[in-house]
Amino acid sequence: xxxxxxxxxxxxFSTPEGEITAVDHVSFEVNPGEVLGLVGxxxxxxxxxxxxxxxxxxxNTTYGENSKLLLETPGESVDILALKSERQRxxxxxxxxxxxxxxxxxxxxxxxxxxxxMCEQLKLHRGLRRPEAKDLSIQLLSRVGISDAARRFDQxxxxxxxxxxxxxxxxxxxxxxxxxxxxxxxxxxxxVTIQAxxxxxxxxxxxxxxxxxxFITHDLGVIAQTADRVAVMYLGKIVESGPVREVxxxxxxxxxxxxxxALPKLEDLEAQLTPVPGDIPSPLERPxxxxxxxxxxxxxxxxxxxxxxxxxLVGNEHFSxxxxxxxxxxxxxxxxxxxxxxxx
Amino acid sequence: MIKSSPMVTKTSAVSIKNLTVRFPISKSMLGKAEYLTAVxxxxxxxPRGSFFGLVGxxxxxxxxxxxxTLKAAPISQGAITFRDREDRAFALAxxxxxxxxxxxxxxxxxxxxxxxxxxxxxxxxxIIAEPLEVMKLTKSRAETDELVREIAAKCRLNVEHLRRFxxxxxxxxxxxxxxxxxxxxxxxxIVADESVAALDVSIQADILNLLKSxxxxxxxxxxxxxxxxxxxAHTCDHVAVMYLGSLVEVARPRELFASPQHPYTQALLSAIPSxxxxxxxxxxxxxxxxxxxxxLPxxxxxxxxxxxxxxxxRFEEPVLQGSxxxxxxxxxxxxxxxxx
Numbered sequence: 001x002x003x004x005x006x007x008x009x010x011x012x013f014s015t016p017e018g019e020i021t022a023v024d025h026v027s028f029e030v031n032p033g034e035v036l037g038l039v040g041x042x043x044x045x046x047x048x049x050x051x052x053x054x055x056x057x058x059x060n061t062t063y064g065e066n067s068k069l070l071l072e073t074p075g076e077s078v079d080i081l082a083l084k085s086e087r088q089r090x091x092x093x094x095x096x097x098x099x100x101x102x103x104x105x106x107x108x109x110x111x112x113x114x115x116x117x118m119c120e121q122l123k124l125h126r127g128l129r130r131p132e133a134k135d136l137s138i139q140l141l142s143r144v145g146i147s148d149a150a151r152r153f154d155q156x157x158x159x160x161x162x163x164x165x166x167x168x169x170x171x172x173x174x175x176x177x178x179x180x181x182x183x184x185x186x187x188x189x190x191x192v193t194i195q196a197x198x199x200x201x202x203x204x205x206x207x208x209x210x211x212x213x214x215f216i217t218h219d220l221g222v223i224a225q226t227a228d229r230v231a232v233m234y235l236g237k238i239v240e241s242g243p244v245r246e247v248x249x250x251x252x253x254x255x256x257x258x259x260x261x262a263l264p265k266l267e268d269l270e271a272q273l274t275p276v277p278g279d280i281p282s283p284l285e286r287p288x289x290x291x292x293x294x295x296x297x298x299x300x301x302x303x304x305x306x307x308x309x310x311x312x313l314v315g316n317e318h319f320s321x322x323x324x325x326x327x328x329x330x331x332x333x334x335x336x337x338x339x340x341x342x343x344x
Numbered sequence: 345m346i347k348s349s350p351m352v353t354k355t356s357a358v359s360i361k362n363l364t365v366r367f368p369i370s371k372s373m374l375g376k377a378e379y380l381t382a383v384x385x386x387x388x389x390x391p392r393g394s395f396f397g398l399v400g401x402x403x404x405x406x407x408x409x410x411x412x413t414l415k416a417a418p419i420s421q422g423a424i425t426f427r428d429r430e431d432r433a434f435a436l437a438x439x440x441x442x443x444x445x446x447x448x449x450x451x452x453x454x455x456x457x458x459x460x461x462x463x464x465x466x467x468x469x470x471i472i473a474e475p476l477e478v479m480k481l482t483k484s485r486a487e488t489d490e491l492v493r494e495i496a497a498k499c500r501l502n503v504e505h506l507r508r509f510x511x512x513x514x515x516x517x518x519x520x521x522x523x524x525x526x527x528x529x530x531x532x533x534i535v536a537d538e539s540v541a542a543l544d545v546s547i548q549a550d551i552l553n554l555l556k557s558x559x560x561x562x563x564x565x566x567x568x569x570x571x572x573x574x575x576x577a578h579t580c581d582h583v584a585v586m587y588l589g590s591l592v593e594v595a596r597p598r599e600l601f602a603s604p605q606h607p608y609t610q611a612l613l614s615a616i617p618s619x620x621x622x623x624x625x626x627x628x629x630x631x632x633x634x635x636x637x638x639x640l641p642x643x644x645x646x647x648x649x650x651x652x653x654x655x656x657x658r659f660e661e662p663v664l665q666g667s668x669x670x671x672x673x674x675x676x677x678x679x680x681x682x683x684x
């Protein structure tokens with residue numbers, strides 16, 4: 001069973017300078033108990049996609065006509081984009097979908113204790129009374145590895161260290177038992193030693209609670225260690241997707257290859273760092289055809305700047321949207337035909 | 345890549361002796377001032393022409409140490425000596441105002457966030473020219489323009505774009521503007537504080553390559569402060585690891601990454617997520633959190649979290665020592681290193 005089906009998602013923002021396409025015909029799925037990694041650089045549309053699932057995008061957002069965000073849980077099935085009232089949306093946020101943000105300090109209210117914030121949402125979403133909510137919260141705080149949870153329950157966000165705040169954030173997101181957890185750069189503000197602990201915790205949670213996780217990050221190393229499947233985004237498009245092993249071992253799209261080559265690797269200190277040439281285009285000057293053609297080392301004139309490349313199957317459940325695969329396909333077909341033409 | 349630049353001589357560009365930096369935080373009820381010790385008794389030589397990496401987690405004091413070498417943090421104890429290209433020495437703790445002016449244009453800082461570091465109301469030309477104008481280093485506007493154009497071209501900025509405002513530029517281009525501004529006064533020493541941390545991966549490599557090539561062309565000495573060990577391993581020719589205001593290990597990157605000696609360095613290295621999904625990262629578990637710099641632990645600063653801490657570590661502070669350029673501050677590796 002699929003937990004989340006994102007179909008043909010298109011998100012546009014109207015701004016004084018013109019309409020900006022942030023997400024362009026994106027489709028993907030998330031299964032229960034699975035961690036889907038969404039990788040991309042700034043402006044790739046990964047956070048906007050996540051916020052669409054929580055209906056948190058600003059009021060100048062328009063969604064495409066055929067866009068669908070289908071969430072299927074054993075009890076019910078909802079299209080998040082079709083929800084009309086704020087009340088229905090509130091049911092999705094927190095009940096079915098929870099989100100962890102990048103900066104845990106900015107996500108907690110500074111003047112309320114951690115405990116009162118955890119209890120508030122349990123009251124709203126699960127109708128628990130204060131003593132029950134408190135017990136459950138303390139239980140969850142210890143579950144995510146916070147020692148002395150009963151004391152932490154009464155503390156304020158500023159009294160906790162960065163790593164502990166992010167754990168409290170995770171505990172809070174889990175407390176309503178959502179079916180889908182969205183983690184938007186949850187480890188970016190953390191030190192490496194703490195990051196490693198948070199990654200382990202997230203994997204454990206996906207396994208134990210059977211929830212689907214969308215893990216958004218710009219760090220391919222974090223993806224390699226966390227995700228089951230990965231989708232690489234560039235300027236609002238998914239350029240490559242597939243099982244994490246496949247994609248990282250045999251990257252098919254020139255952008256994914258570029259990203260991997262630009263990363264410093266500890267195994268080979270002598271290797272030159274190869275940057276992806278050029279700069280990320282401004283969202284107002286979205287390239288026509290393949291969005292990556294302005295920076296692609298394998299740019300082929302006449303094709304890439306005109307035609308939008310379709311998703312090609314390049315391996316086991318491994319897709320890549322690049323015209324190169326057409327040529328490869330054509331040449332295999334041609335050689336196959338050639339071989340057939342030659343009498344045995 | 346480790347390249348030796350043409351300007352390498354034997355003297356140090358910056359030599360730090362027993363440096364302590366304290367910040368007053370509050371007065372307790374009895375009127376006794378409390379201090380936060382950001383850097384404690386650090387001695388370090390930054391060789392001329394080196395690309396010196398300084399790594400550590402947040403709160404380790406790496407930024408404060410970098411700033412102290414620019415006389416931008418108070419020197420509570422100890423001494424820092426800066427030597428310029430002509431080998432003139434500047435003792436930072438006792439600079440006169442005239443000397444200070446001459447020090448300022450020889451040592452510069454590149455900031456972390458290219459979005460926050462550039463004034464939105466100034467053109468790129470004015471941003472780059474400002475240090476020259478403030479320090480009155482040029483005699484005419486034509487001379488200023490000439491220098492600005494020259495450094496902009498070296499930093500691979502389009503000279504046509506100098507009349508634009510920073511909002512028109514992407515993160516990578518902005519960082520190149522910041523670099524040009526830092527280099528326009530022809531300094532010999534640059535502190536780059538997390539200068540690629542805010543950049544996207546595809547751009548980061550470009551800026552690192554630019555810094556390296558500028559270092560060679562202009563004969564610069566870099567203090568490169570970063571939390572990212574893989575970036576440091578790739579760019580720097582020396583690395584110092586900091587923890588809670590003290591240096592725990594100093595070595596050449598290849599040696600440090602091949603055989604880290606200090607338990608903290610080992611823990612840091614083990615926590616870097618591997619790019620290979622089949623190679624599961626097994627981070628060494630550290631107990632608890634980094635202690636507060638207001639109440640530093642006794643003895644070895646790392647003993648509260650160290651997996652191999654003993655009684656001795658709790659009382660006796662280890663000294664940074666070792667041979668062949670690889671120095672470690674740990675009671676448990678003294679013997680091993682000396683044997684080598």
